[in-house]
Amino acid sequence: MSKCSTELGLTIPDPRQQAFCKACIYGVLRNYFSLSEDLSALIKKPLRRKDADIHMLILSGLFQAKFMQTPPHALVSENVEAARFLKKEWACKLINAVLRRYLKENQVDALDSKTHFDFNHPPWLAALIRQDWPDDWESILAANNAHPPLTLRVNPQRLTRTEYLETLIERNIEAVRTHHSPDGVIIKYPTPIESLPGFHEGHFSVQDEAAQLARLVLNIDKSGSILDACAAPGGKTTHLLEHLNEENSLLAVDCDQDRMKRLTNNLARLGMSCKTLIADATELNAIPEKDYKFIVLDGPCSATGVIRRHPDIRFHRQKTDIAKLATKQLELLQTLWYLLADNGKLLYITCSILRAENDNVIEGFLEANSDARTDMKNFPWGFKTKHGRQTLPGASNMDGFYFSLIKKRNKCHGQLAK
Ligand SMILES: C[S@@+](CC[C@H](N)C(=O)[O-])C[C@H]1O[C@@H](n2cnc3c(N)ncnc32)[C@H](O)[C@@H]1O
Structure with a gap:
């Protein structure tokens, strides 16, 4: 690692060193709470805010000691060296002492104990997952800390x-x-x-397998127009396009210009095309044409189903975000409903495992729209929920996704078309 450490801040040319650094960063994010707890047991007083870099450096050392095969001597000397590189000579002694003490006391068996900190989630999030999934919460939290396929x-x-x-x-x-x-x-x-x-x-x-299931749930006919309302960067758009024929047309909409660029690049790489539009899907007049036969709404959500792929989500998300997201999801659903043809189908998707963003949103929507009913088949994967189907992180090696297919009643005939 010496080359990697001495060139910190510059490019890291060796792919193995790059992979090692990435593993340390992701590892610290996944295990932040338990590593911080380990650290506080090893030092008398917490480090000052302005020394957050040293705090993270020691966590990285502890992570290597606990989870990686880094030889103890290299582990201590490289982390000490990194403090020197940061021009924090005073921290060298501290890092040396903390890591040596940890290695000596060898607290590896702490891994097996189900203490609060071993779950490595903010308490509010762990509690919410436990409340929504009383039989599965421990395996969900463990899956969130594991490597995804x-x-x-x-x-x-x-x-x-x-x-x-x-x-x-x-x-x-x-x-x-x-x-x-x-x-x-x-x-x-x-x-x-x-x-x-x-x-x-x-x-x-x-694309994770759970995200690939969207195509099967929507089950598009060989004709008809499709609106993908929150499409970027195009994972589901391109999947649908791969299976459409000339009778179908697809409009991909997203409000984020940069993410739309990624969608365009993905289309080009895969050798396909469709109409695209940068627009806010909560604004009814922003989207041209009406009477789409299929609408996909894979909108903004807490992303609590994909924490194993993005371990930093647990730090960015706040408890108060959940209600705000649910309000936005309902708003998007309601606007898009006006753009759906009679007998058309709208597929609501989230990569969340929280009921507040899933069944509860659909429940609110169904209460407000008498021409809507859910139309989910009995699939052999995931869990059946009141209004949809849910995959959970790690189960069958998949991410956590929620799907609810909603069919629009034909008002003229006053009954649901089959
Ligand atoms: C979960 S991501 C979509 C992922 C995409 N469907 C895929 O499979 O690759 C949610 C997307 O919703 C977009 N979004 C959020 N609010 C929106 C709005 N009001 N109108 C349109 N797009 C919106 C975001 O920019 C983001 O790209």
Whole structure:
């Protein structure tokens, strides 16, 4: 690691060192609360706010001691060296003492104890997950702290899943088919995406298996217009496009210009196109045309179902965000409902595992709209909920997603069309 440490702040040329640094950063984020607890047991008084860099450096050392195979001598000397690089000579002695003491006392068995800090979630979030999933909360929190699989979605416009798996075998890359999505492949060992065969040629996209289930739930007819209302960066848009035919048309809308650029780049890489529009989907007049046969609303949410992929979410999210997000989700639903044709279907999706953003939003929506009813099939994956279906993080190796398909009653006939 010496090269990596001495060049801190500059580029890190060796990919293995880069991977090591990334593992430390993600590891500290995933285990922040328990590592901080370990640290406070090792020092007499907390570090000052202005020494947050030293705090994080020691956490990184503790993470390496607890979870990685870093040799003890290298672990201590490299972290001491990093403090010197930060021009905090005074901290060298402290880091040396703390890490040596930790290694000596070898508190590794703390890993197994289910203390509060071992869950590594803010208390409000752990409590909310426990309340919503009383039988599953511990496995959810554990999954949030684990490494997610690298899951791909094969582009059938380029090749079949079997053909892609054969290409991987030829390159000695171990991979298996996803269980529930007919389009997915799981790469067994972490591999840089761009080094996988066919990335630049658009042979696949990176997408968790749960997100791939959206296509199966929506089950689009071979004709009809589709509005993807919160589309960027285009994971679901491109998946739908891969399976549409010429009778279908798709408009992809998002309010975020930068994310829309990513959508456009993804379309280009995969060799496909559709109409795109930067607009706020809560503004009815911002979206051209009406009477869409299918609408996808994969809107803003707490992302509590994908914490294993984005461990920093637990730090960014506040308890007060949840109610605000639910209000926004209901507002989006209500606006988009006016754009749906009679007998049309709207698929509501979140990557949240909180009822407040899922069943509760749909419940409020159904109460306010007598021409709406849910229309979910009995799928073999996830959990059935009152108004939809939920996958939980880690279960069947998938992320946590919620789906609710809502059908619009044909007002002229005053009854629900089959
Ligand atoms: C969960 S992400 C969508 C992911 C996307 N469907 C995919 O599969 O790649 C939510 C998106 O909603 C967009 N968004 C949030 N509020 C919006 C609004 N009022 N109108 C349109 N888009 C909105 C965000 O910019 C963000 O790109």
